Amino acid sequence: MPTSTDLLQGTLDLLILQTLAPGPMHGWGVAQRIQQVSREVLQIGQGSLYPALYRLEYKGWIRAEWGNSENNRRAKFYRLTAAGKKQLDAELATWDRLSAAIALVLGRNAEALS
């Protein structure tokens, strides 16, 4: 199974944005969420996660503020900005188009081989 480090930078950004869409979350929460939803396939370590979060923050798509976690620890919470929401929608559309195209090509190949 390809590890999280094989994920393209842009795809990781998309995953994070989507994960933050429902509401604010801290870094650990985002990683856990992605792991859960992807049924343990995508495991994102801190080495990839935090640079990505910082990158998104510097681009203005997410905003960070310190707060208290569920178990009363100090954590930094990230939330989607309006610009981020727009970016998310755009990237989702692109992703849909792209993955459909890839699926077509791969699907045809699979048919031909079987």
Added chain:
Amino acid sequence: MIREFFTRLRFLVFRKTPAEVDDELRFHLEQAVDQKIAQGLSPVEARRQALIEFGGVERTREQCEGERPGHSIPNILRDARYALRMLRKSPGFSLVAVLTLAVGIGANAIVFSLLDALVLHPLDLPGAENLYAIQQGRDHAASQSYPDYLDVRDRTRTFDGVIAYTIAPAGLNISGRPEQVWLYEASGNYFDVLGVRPYLGRFFHSSDEHGANSAPYIVLSYDYWQSHFQGDPQVVNRTVQLNGFSNTILGVAPPTFRGTEIFISPALWTPIVNQPQVEGFSEMQARGARGIWLIGHLRAGFTPTQAAGDLNRIAAILSKTYPGDDDGITFSLGRPGLLGDMLGGPVRAFVAGLGLLSVLILLAACANLGSMFAARATDRSREVALRLALGSTRLRILRALLMEALFIALGGALLGVALGATLLRTLKAWHPVPNMPINLPIEPDLRTYGVAALLALASGLFFGLVPLRQVLHADPYQGIKAGNAIGMARRAFSLRDLLLAFQIAICAVLVTSSLVAVRGMMRSLHSSYGFNPDHALQLNTDLDMGGYKGEQIPILQRRILDTLTHVPGVTAAAYASRIPLNIGWSESSVFSDSTTDYRISNVAMGALQYEVSPGYFEAASTALVRGRSFTWNDSKDAPRVAVVNREFARRLFGPDAKAVGSFFKRFGGTRVQIVGIVEDGKYKTLSEDPQPAVFLPILQSPSSWTWIIVRSPRDLREVAGAVDEALRTLNTGLPFTIDTWNKELGTALFAARAASLALGVLGGLGAMLAVTGIFGMAAYSVSKRLRELGIRIALGAQPKQVLGAALGRVSTLLVLGSVVGLALGLAATRLLSYIVYQASPRDPLVLAGVVLTMLIVGLIAAWIPAQRALAADPLLLLRQE
């Protein structure tokens, strides 16, 4: 995207603290531990496994930092500080490098300023791109006649303004004593067409012109107003005497405006309709008298080609209507400011040649620096290896090296531009022609600085990237092991060798060209002028300035001559309306004796015309070959006679025919008999082809211009004093300029001398650069191989063998480079012949000179390293590392 930009800007200013990342990571770790505990592991085991999974935090920290906008700025600053420190550590290298580059960039800055001022933007006026000089004839002469000007001005459809102007000397009387000034005579629309506004007062306009001598107005130039009127604002509407006639000062021109010819700094402008008063004669009615220059302002929407076509339409009309004067006339356009193409052509060629040579110098300097930097990089291979091993990227190392190069380039550029500016300022203060206000008003401006900055950047990148290959392929292990790269692979010819050879070649080219120039100049000084300027004084005055007219002129001239002949020490004296190799000449049409129709196409030749007094040829030491010279009997009422030179006789009658006693005709049908033949000489410039010349008795063609030659074997300063005294007692009320003839000749030789000087300087610079380059290379090679040389000496090598080992490669490169450079220099004869008089590089003296120079250069440069090589003490060296 804009929002993203602003966000990044915000984060650039409000930086996060690095501690934030740590806090976040700590939280992340704690959560992971908690999760593991919840899965059933013991706290200790949970923490251990969590830490393993966590991985290293240093990398994460760095990556987060790397995402921050502006994160590279402190790195760059650090690199810059490091580069400066490195440069300070080797002051000798840095100084030499900066000086070398300063020379290269300075030379180019100067040449670019020249190019800008003389070729690209000669007239510094708004809309100057639409100004064109209107020339006539097959040889694009700038001189036109006034009636032709009126026709062009009135009939043209493509110019919305055509101005006419000429320059002339006159006597301006401000405070009692008349002083000679040079002024522009300009058409009424001059200032309006050019778009100049007055600095003070007002200008004259077309509406002020009502015929000859109708507009007694003067406009002062800013410089003259400052120097002679002390910048007094009350000068407007003051009356002064110009050649004895009252004129009113209308105003002052702006400080940046010197008129429409670049080299001349006039005192004032006066309407051209005043020509009779200013020059004592009027050519305004004579269609064939071509003494003025025209500039036209192209109308919007028309191209120069269309304008030229329109002008030739007018030319066709003129040719048909006035067959006597304008038969076959054509017009063409040229760039204004340098007498059209007449001066413009040679000047442009000269500047282009200079430009090429200065680019060569810059290339040589870059090659020099490139090899120096490459050597430096090799020296620091250990340091580079260390940095690589510690985790620096090659990119960062390169960046640091590049910074050093750029700093040197910056320093070199600043110094170079400063030197160039100083030189230009000196040039501006130089007055090559003693009597005329001629100078080169050239200053570096923004464009020059821009070009210098660009050159600095390009050069810096060029020689900074020379060690590129070395750094990219540097192996850290090899670097640290081998000490100082002794074990580097020996290739036949490395990049550094190529650079040195290139540099030497360029130096050889420069030395060749400068030697050619020097030879040419020496030849020009010794070629036959057709007169002997040694032991002779030259006096000059204009009788108009004292208000003398008509019959008074020849009488006064005779009196002056008699007085001068009686000054003790004077062996011969004579006067003329103008003399050869001086400012200005007059050409007149010569027709054969059988001509009856005096139109331009029937002209046998155009001969240079001089009106001279009896005794002129003796005074000037011009050899009379056949026949006789003039006497006082060749007066106004006597038959018209002339003395011509050999070239004239040859062209009109053939090489063997007898010319003395034959006749020729002048314009208008006057028959003139040739009574004598003199030797050929130089009349316009030193590098001209043989020219026909005709001398007329001044009594038959009087002129108020008076050039006097006084010959004396005594010390010329004493004689000058005596002459001055004698003239003062004569009390003519005229200002006289007195100089030795040789000094006056400076005018004619000026261009050739300036060119030779420039080439000589460039040759010298090239040689200097080559010396530095060879020295650097030789010194480096010796110092690298000192150990080896010490061993050789210990094993019994003779001094010759040691030298051979140490300097063998350098010598090979010297020879190779010189040969290539010499060949290139010879190949460039065509280019050089434009610039230098009688440039023929196939002169054996030149070849010998180049070989000798390169040999000397090599010897000087390699002397110290050679001594060092020979003095290598094997014991000392083997003990060192």
